[in-house]
Amino acid sequence: MRTTLLITLIATLPAFAAEDVGEKPGKAGERRLSPEQRQKLIERFDANKDGQLDDTEKAAAKEAMQARKGEILAKYDTDKDGQLNEAERGAAREAMRAEHGDVFGRLDVNKDGSLSREEWDAGKERREERREEHQGKREERREDQQGKREERREEHQGKREERQGKRDDRP
Helix, strand or coil, rough: CCCHHHHHHHHHHHCCCCCCCCCCCCCCCCCCCCCHHHHHHHHHHCCCCCCCCHHHHHHHHHHHHHHHHHHHHHHHCCCCCCCCHHHHHHHHHHHHHHHHHHHHHHHHCCCCCCHHHHHHHHHHHHHHHHHHHHHHHHHHHHHHHHHCCCCCHHHHHHHHHHHHHHHHHHH
């Protein structure tokens, strides 16, 4: 999840500079948020849970994205010109791959250096399948643990009743 959010943030940093965080048509060269990215943004910053970002929530989103952009620039902008050139972007990508694994490489199936909508969607589908698989395993473990707890409870209850019966049988 954190890796996906990080990739999404890096890919959409220009969109967060917009006043309404992707609601108005983008300026030339600016990326627009996909519906999935927009939904994640809403899930993360919609404090009042009304399904929309009000001005305060938009400001919080913009502030968080600017802070993340600042962190990235502070760490990788070696010439301190306020933006990442190709070499700096490459260094940032390599560092993030080392930290988070080569997520981009796994998603870029045709190895053309960019993600098509099909590659992104296929990766998303694989993540959802893995998530469902893990969720199923977690539920199985929970059910197993619950069953064991119930068995122990019954066993302890039986022992209590046995002890109580012995006490009642005393002269």
